[in-house]
Amino acid sequence: MSDERPPTRYTEYHPRWYRPRVSTWWWLARWPYLKFILREISSVFVAWFVVVLLLQIRALSRGPEAYAAFERWLQNPLIVLLNLITLFFVVFHATTWFNLAPSAMAIRFGGKRVPDLLIVGTNYAAWAAISLVVAWFLVRS
Amino acid sequence: MAETISLEVLRYSPERDAEPSFQTYDVPLRKDWVVLDALNYIKDKVDGSLTFRWSCRMGICGSCGMMVNGEPKLTCATFLSNYANENKPVRVQPLRYFPVIRDLVVEVTDFMTKLQSVKPWLIREKEKPVSDGEYLQTPDQLDRYKQFSMCINCLLCYAACPVYGLDPVFIGPAAIALAQRYNMDSRDEGAHERMDVLAQHEGIWGCTFVGECTKVCPKHVDPAGAIQQYKLTATIERFKTFLMPWAAR
Amino acid sequence: MDISYHDVLLVGGGGAGLRAAIAVAETNPNLSVAVVSKVYPMRSHTVSAEGGAAGVIKSGDTLDDHAYDTISGGDWLCDQDAVEIFVKEAPEELLRLEHWGCPWSRDPDGHIAVRAFGGMKKMRTWFAADKTGFHLLHTLFQTTLKYKAVTRYDEWFVTKLLVDEGRVQGVVALQLMSGRIQAITAKSVILCTGGCGRVFPFTTNASIKTGDGMALAFQAGAPLKDMEFVQYHPTGLPFTGILITEAARSEGGYLINKDGYRYLQDYNLGTPTDKPVLRNMELGPRDRLSQAFVKEVEKGRTTDTPYGPVVHLDLRHLGEKIINSRLPFVRELCLKYENIDPIKELIPVRPVIHYMMGGVSTDNNGATPLTGLYAAGEVACVSINGANRLGSNSLPELLVFGARAGKAAALAGMEQKPPSERVAAQALDEKRRLEEQFLGKTGGRERIATIRSEMHQAMESGAGIYRNQTSLQKAADKLRELRERFRDIRIDDHSLTFNTELVAALELSFMLEVGSTIVESALYRTESRGAHQRTDFAGRDDRNFLAHTLIFCNPDGSARLEQAPVVITRWPPGERVYGVKSEVKEVAAR
Amino acid sequence: MAKQSNEPVLWALFSAGGVMAAFVIPVHLFLLGLAFPLGWIPAPSYEHLLALVRLPITRLYLFVLCFLALFHWAHRFRYTLYDGLQIKHLNELIFVCCYGGAIFGTVLAGYLLWNFR
Ligand SMILES: Cc1cc2nc3c(=O)[nH]c(=O)nc-3n(C[C@H](O)[C@H](O)[C@H](O)COP(=O)(O)OP(=O)(O)OC[C@H]3O[C@@H](n4cnc5c(N)ncnc54)[C@H](O)[C@@H]3O)c2cc1C
Ligand code: SF4
Numbered sequence A: 001m002s003d004e005r006p007p008t009r010y011t012e013y014h015p016r017w018y019r020p021r022v023s024t025w026w027w028l029a030r031w032p033y034l035k036f037i038l039r040e041i042s043s044v045f046v047a048w049f050v051v052v053l054l055l056q057i058r059a060l061s062r063g064p065e066a067y068a069a070f071e072r073w074l075q076n077p078l079i080v081l082l083n084l085i086t087l088f089f090v091v092f093h094a095t096t097w098f099n100l101a102p103s104a105m106a107i108r109f110g111g112k113r114v115p116d117l118l119i120v121g122t123n124y125a126a127w128a129a130i131s132l133v134v135a136w137f138l139v140r141s
Numbered sequence B: 001m002a003e004t005i006s007l008e009v010l011r012y013s014p015e016r017d018a019e020p021s022f023q024t025y026d027v028p029l030r031k032d033w034v035v036l037d038a039l040n041y042i043k044d045k046v047d048g049s050l051t052f053r054w055s056c057r058m059g060i061c062g063s064c065g066m067m068v069n070g071e072p073k074l075t076c077a078t079f080l081s082n083y084a085n086e087n088k089p090v091r092v093q094p095l096r097y098f099p100v101i102r103d104l105v106v107e108v109t110d111f112m113t114k115l116q117s118v119k120p121w122l123i124r125e126k127e128k129p130v131s132d133g134e135y136l137q138t139p140d141q142l143d144r145y146k147q148f149s150m151c152i153n154c155l156l157c158y159a160a161c162p163v164y165g166l167d168p169v170f171i172g173p174a175a176i177a178l179a180q181r182y183n184m185d186s187r188d189e190g191a192h193e194r195m196d197v198l199a200q201h202e203g204i205w206g207c208t209f210v211g212e213c214t215k216v217c218p219k220h221v222d223p224a225g226a227i228q229q230y231k232l233t234a235t236i237e238r239f240k241t242f243l244m245p246w247a248a249r
Numbered sequence C: 001m002d003i004s005y006h007d008v009l010l011v012g013g014g015g016a017g018l019r020a021a022i023a024v025a026e027t028n029p030n031l032s033v034a035v036v037s038k039v040y041p042m043r044s045h046t047v048s049a050e051g052g053a054a055g056v057i058k059s060g061d062t063l064d065d066h067a068y069d070t071i072s073g074g075d076w077l078c079d080q081d082a083v084e085i086f087v088k089e090a091p092e093e094l095l096r097l098e099h100w101g102c103p104w105s106r107d108p109d110g111h112i113a114v115r116a117f118g119g120m121k122k123m124r125t126w127f128a129a130d131k132t133g134f135h136l137l138h139t140l141f142q143t144t145l146k147y148k149a150v151t152r153y154d155e156w157f158v159t160k161l162l163v164d165e166g167r168v169q170g171v172v173a174l175q176l177m178s179g180r181i182q183a184i185t186a187k188s189v190i191l192c193t194g195g196c197g198r199v200f201p202f203t204t205n206a207s208i209k210t211g212d213g214m215a216l217a218f219q220a221g222a223p224l225k226d227m228e229f230v231q232y233h234p235t236g237l238p239f240t241g242i243l244i245t246e247a248a249r250s251e252g253g254y255l256i257n258k259d260g261y262r263y264l265q266d267y268n269l270g271t272p273t274d275k276p277v278l279r280n281m282e283l284g285p286r287d288r289l290s291q292a293f294v295k296e297v298e299k300g301r302t303t304d305t306p307y308g309p310v311v312h313l314d315l316r317h318l319g320e321k322i323i324n325s326r327l328p329f330v331r332e333l334c335l336k337y338e339n340i341d342p343i344k345e346l347i348p349v350r351p352v353i354h355y356m357m358g359g360v361s362t363d364n365n366g367a368t369p370l371t372g373l374y375a376a377g378e379v380a381c382v383s384i385n386g387a388n389r390l391g392s393n394s395l396p397e398l399l400v401f402g403a404r405a406g407k408a409a410a411l412a413g414m415e416q417k418p419p420s421e422r423v424a425a426q427a428l429d430e431k432r433r434l435e436e437q438f439l440g441k442t443g444g445r446e447r448i449a450t451i452r453s454e455m456h457q458a459m460e461s462g463a464g465i466y467r468n469q470t471s472l473q474k475a476a477d478k479l480r481e482l483r484e485r486f487r488d489i490r491i492d493d494h495s496l497t498f499n500t501e502l503v504a505a506l507e508l509s510f511m512l513e514v515g516s517t518i519v520e521s522a523l524y525r526t527e528s529r530g531a532h533q534r535t536d537f538a539g540r541d542d543r544n545f546l547a548h549t550l551i552f553c554n555p556d557g558s559a560r561l562e563q564a565p566v567v568i569t570r571w572p573p574g575e576r577v578y579g580v581k582s583e584v585k586e587v588a589a590r
Numbered sequence D: 001m002a003k004q005s006n007e008p009v010l011w012a013l014f015s016a017g018g019v020m021a022a023f024v025i026p027v028h029l030f031l032l033g034l035a036f037p038l039g040w041i042p043a044p045s046y047e048h049l050l051a052l053v054r055l056p057i058t059r060l061y062l063f064v065l066c067f068l069a070l071f072h073w074a075h076r077f078r079y080t081l082y083d084g085l086q087i088k089h090l091n092e093l094i095f096v097c098c099y100g101g102a103i104f105g106t107v108l109a110g111y112l113l114w115n116f117r
């Protein structure tokens, strides 16, 4: 079949339809939608984390005083609060990401689809392990 | 259980109304009644002009999809008694995001055109004559696409997908899942042809993995999964043609 | 008035219609094919078939075996030449469907898997899990999407066949979305409108199965054949008509009346045992079980529900484990569509109408005696089903004869001249009739639903599982009265947009017509054969009734009945081992 | 052949960033943003950190983390703006701001880490 085939022909005549408009606030209408938008918003906090990280690196490269100032800045209650929220969002990101993994990637083994729970479980286990490794490097002083 | 239950049904007649409005009906509440039975009761006994689609009443023809209390549902598989204790009328509306023709009937030719655009049929480079028997396919191979072949085209997933609502050019969950149903079929050789349609912004890239399509699907098709998996395939293909331009078609 | 022109026009987008459309397109790609359907094609009733489709493919099975099973199952009322064509072409058609992508269930080595089925002595039923009809219909529908020649008229309701100079020239149809009424003309018209289960109150059939095509053909002058043969299934859910498979009984379910008594023991069906025994009690043949139900109603031992009398299927003693592992689909259907949990509750069941053996009389190419008119699928009677259809023969039938009718119409279509002028005038008349009788009609006192339910009543009590002269005559009179009252129906809905009330009214008029032909044919056949059981004429009477019943519509609207010979080739009529053997196989299937 | 869109590349970066962000950012953030400043866990000394970051492998890791996380943000945020605010008509502007931002951040990270003494 060729590509330029016309779509199925329909009669042109039709009555007036009612076309509801989607509200700008559609994502407030249902909890799953709100959850979705929150999940997407988590990316902003991911970006914020990068900002903090870059500030840390800059402070490190500028010497101990600069770094001490950076550490004080981190103790600013507003920043702490912001980071608390950020933590909530990045954890939210991580859990939604792992929970959706089986759907996004149908892994097959020996002809059968690997059960969702196993994939999710593996992800969480890896998350724990990686977190420990990172912490081990950082906490050792 | 109360004797009756109220239904708040959206009414719209293009000839009469500028805007839709709700009409409330009281119907008997029976344990084995689904929302569709209530609508039929109204049509038969109270108001013959109430308009909706239905046919099989066993969840397979896909024609009775509506919004029940804001959720896309097959009305032949949604019991009234589930709503009996909420002390407010059950709200029945036409499927969201589609133009309304009348009352609970929505316009779906848009989907029909999209379905056709993804070439949901088996594409072979060379047909084998029927006299040579079947194309072999093991149960495992069948299993790879079976889930995606269960779609009854009820369009609940479209009514759940905000991306479709915001941007109706989006090909949408069911059509992409059906394309994927053929792509994953061991007998099919048309994946490249379909890629042209699917690997576009209106195709898979428009989807932001809201995931509601999968949650409302009454047949467990998992269109969200189909789309994500296809994104991966399309990406791999893209890198292949980038790294090995000579291997491109 | 608008008129559109096509070469071949299909009324109906179910399995038969779509298969025929492809056949036309493949026979001659230059022809323009129109598929007119009152619902989107993939909503057609073929979608709900579960069990499977019979076709000889495995070694050890032969075409003759399939033919014999079909013929004996049909109580020797099948045309044997048609059956031979059918069994030969069924496997080819099923394979073709495989080549189009149908997800047939497979053996581990990748070959098609088959299962056993009621009335079939060998395993030859192809299946796609428990959703065979669904997969078959969607495969066909999606395949038609690739043919340029096919124009679809989705959600157009055909109200009349246009006949001029003794030839069918097209149809008048109503577009639901816009209310537009127009003529769609064609050189040949193929009716694929499915059955008429909705003439009866309790049926597995979807709401769209209202016998439209049968009535259309009948009114246009084509005869209907063997209309008295209507198939019952003994265990359907009363309200929804959802089918509960035999498997529920073969796993050990009991049928009990309102006293909790396993009543089948009173009807020569053996003695109750705890474990299921083949050919005993609940595993007796379908017709005997249905008949026993009627007797129980007469004795007043059934339970009354808002939907009429029922008996109960008791699975509770099987326990959760067996039910979940062996009968998951039964449980799912009960839970999802009836709000009943068979683990804890009794399932109300009763015999329900399942299938129409009779239909528009056709030859082996789907051609009716009326030039230019063809029919295929459940609407047609070729006939391969005789007095009783075997499970899983209907799906292959609609493929085989859909394809044949499509091909024949495509070849015939090339030779004929375009429709005459008078056709347009006729179409205009029909448009006026619809406007006057329905859309513009005010006043009127009869509710559609009332007439419909009185019709149901009349059909069930007059032409149900058992019939006799008195009951049938009463039904006939009632139907006559209802047709009179139908003229005075009240229409609430005068809108042009998606007027489903108009559709319901038209469907009701078709059903009243078809109902009458069923009753008249049943009156005419004074014997008992297959699904047609007369209490006043028990027993088969081959001397007078080894023949098809044809019913014609006289110009004044009355009916005329005739007999037509049954084609016997190689299998002379024999004793039908009724039910016993078939049930044995069926049990083995699950 | 369809026009070769960039979407697969952007999506691949988004996904890789998503994986990276999911696995490592929570622990980083917990330690850096909460546990250390609030003294729940003794913060590492300046010297320890300096030594750690001086390792080329650490710097590579940090660079990849910033790069992917930023592209993850850019892609997701772009679509959030499309859908959440229905401002698809500003398509080009959003596109430039999001990915431009990510590129800027990545270059900045590269500059800082490359010149780290
Ligand atoms: C629950 C159930 C299970 C079954 N299981 C099996 C099984 O396992 N195996 C088997 O072989 N058979 C089975 N059958 C029987 C089989 O499914 C049907 O006989 C068959 O599907 C009929 O197909 P069809 O194409 O003739 O008609 P349908 O599929 O009913 O299609 C009719 C078409 O005609 C159109 N139409 C009707 N009237 C009009 C009009 N006035 N204007 C325009 N269009 C119109 C409709 O829109 C529809 O498209 C089963 C039946 C039921 C009810
Ligand atoms: S994917 Fe599911 S929800 Fe969407 S149309 Fe198909 S069956 Fe319905």
Ligand code: F3S
Residues within 6 Å of the ligand: B160, B161, B162, B163, B164, B172, B173, B206, B207, B208, B209, B210, B211, B212, B213, B214, B223, B224, B227
């Ligand atoms: S809801 Fe919509 S955005 Fe994608 S995952 Fe489903 S199609």
Ligand code: FES
Residues within 6 Å of the ligand: B054, B055, B056, B057, B058, B059, B060, B061, B062, B063, B064, B065, B074, B075, B076, B077
């Ligand atoms: S009526 Fe067929 S799916 Fe509900």
